[in-house]
Amino acid sequence: MKPLLTGYIRKIVDGALVQGTDMLPIQHGAYRLKQIRHPNTLLFLKRKLVKWDRLKPFFPIAIITDRIFEVREYENDLTIIHVKNFDKAYWNFINDYRSQINIPIVAVTGTSGKTTTKEMIRHLLSERMTIAHTASTNNSRTAHLHYLLSIDEQTDAAVFETAVGAPGDLTNAAAYLKPNIGIITNIGEHHLNYCKTIEGYIAAKGEIMKALEPNGVLIVNADDERTQTLDLINFKGKLITIGIDANCTFRASQVYYGVKGMYFTLHHKDITECMFVPGLGVHQVYNALCAIAAAHEIGMPLEQISERLKSFETLNKQLQIIDGINGSTIIDDTWSLTTTSLKAAMHVLQAVGHKKRKVAVIGTVTDLGSWGYIIHELAGDIINEVGTDVLITIGKHARIMADRVKEIGKIKEVYAFNSELLAIDLLKRIVDDQTIVLVKGDMYSKALKEVAVQLRKK
Structure with a gap:
């Protein structure tokens, strides 16, 4: 942050100095108490009650508020600026900083x-x-x-x-x-x-x-x-x-x-x-x-x-190719899961594993609300369109993909599990040096991340 004095900030937010100083240099900003991690922080505070002892390790700080505070105990380390309109003061500060x-x-x-x-x-x-x-x-x-x-x-x-x-x-x-x-x-x-x-x-x-x-x-x-x-x-x-x-x-x-x-x-x-x-x-x-x-x-x-x-480093768990158990190859793509990224991952599975037996292990697509059934059916269509030799789904809603693929009948080996335990047991039995496995889920799916861990060559 560009260092700013509290006096300058006070004029920008049209505030009145309740206590403290106009000469405190501000180097950080926050609008939640838990965001304060350094001294010389400017806090936009809406709350009435504050446990000041928790903030003491980060003093000196400045507070902009439309509340009335009397905190004389920490007067030398605590600058308080009172404003009439809190939201207007906040955005005046944001717009002024961005304008520079x-x-x-x-x-x-x-x-x-x-x-x-x-x-x-x-x-x-x-x-x-x-x-x-x-x-x-x-x-x-x-x-x-x-x-x-x-x-x-x-x-x-x-x-x-x-x-x-x-x-x-x-x-x-x-x-x-x-x-x-x-x-x-x-x-x-x-x-x-x-x-x-x-x-x-x-x-x-x-x-x-x-x-x-x-x-x-x-x-x-x-x-x-x-x-x-x-x-x-x-x-x-x-x-x-x-x-x-x-x-x-x-x-x-x-x-x-x-x-x-x-x-x-x-x-x-x-x-x-x-x-x-x-x-x-x-x-x-x-x-x-x-x-x-x-x-x-x-x-x-x-x-x-x-x-x-050429020197860009790819991100961890984004179509990351690693050595797997029994000589297999694993594509760990447990970063995110949308229909867009699923289609991309399935194409990579086809391209990288064109001479091997291909296994796709797919989790649940989240944040869909009432669209869950329709989008998981669409995901099933994507899997069927791109193709794989074996499909394994993990999760209640992911089963919709498996059912859709079974209905079409193009992929012959389809398994649906509610948890990762049976899926891991099956994978340990079927993978070998002629197998490539795509593990596709999002960063919040413990089940899919566990599958990727268990399939790694130890």
Whole structure:
């Protein structure tokens, strides 16, 4: 955070000094008590009751509040600024801080590939720049203030993952970050428990268009069917398209699998560049195209991008190929599970295991609400369409996939288990050096993560 004195902040929020000093340097911000982890923190406080002894290790701090406090015991270490309108004061501070920042800020959203794309952009730019960024997948609403304040005088650019759990999430994130480059990696079926319908989910992703500054840049996947339904007529900024099949601003051709990643030829205007991106799957090429477009827009030459991209390190448990028991090969993809990522993973299973017996172990797709049955049937259709030799599902709702695949009858060996125990026992009996196993679940599925652990070569 750019250091600010409490006196400056007090004027911004139109507050009155109740106790303390206008000369306290502020280096951190919080709006929840548990977010205070350092001295010299500015806390926006709505609560009436505070256990001051718990905050004492972090003194001195400053508090902005519309409550009346008398805390004379800690008067020398506690600055209190009283405001009449708490919400107005909070957003005055946010808007003032953001107005002092004049660097490229990238916001990445999409059903799948957000974290990978964000990490690729960070990797590309960090060779010569200082980058503020989302930590891992921590893209919750409560993190926006922290990420905004992580930008200081040394920051050259920022890239943040902005998730959509419900309508308004992107709008809320944009109120803090005000990105000037936005990316939609793809749009599948997710978070339907809050967005209610597919159309509602698409509209929630489309909020990024309004989130961008008037002269902002929007990067979209032109090959993605749902992204194609977005109404871009009223978008007044710069539109950049990426793709393999379409005629795009950044297009990939001659895509093929390597041992540890994907090779492709990049076409942009009159430039052609050979590219290699670590990580298997055609979806990884789309992630790379988004990252390349963003980095190039910020000013990085394509030749330099090509060289830097080769050293990108893939993320743990994202289509991670490891040695398995009995000489088998395991693809650990227990990071996230949507229909979009499921289709990508199934294609990787086919490509990597084309000469082996293929086993797909699939968990439950979460955050679907009343759409659970329909989306799990769709997942079954995806599995059937791409194909595998053996399907094993784990979980009550995942059984819907198995039932759908059995109904179609194309895949002959189909098993459905409620827990991982019987699945692990079966796998230990059927896998050998001619077997490749995809374990597909999300980071919250203990059952699927346990399957991946048990199948690893010890």
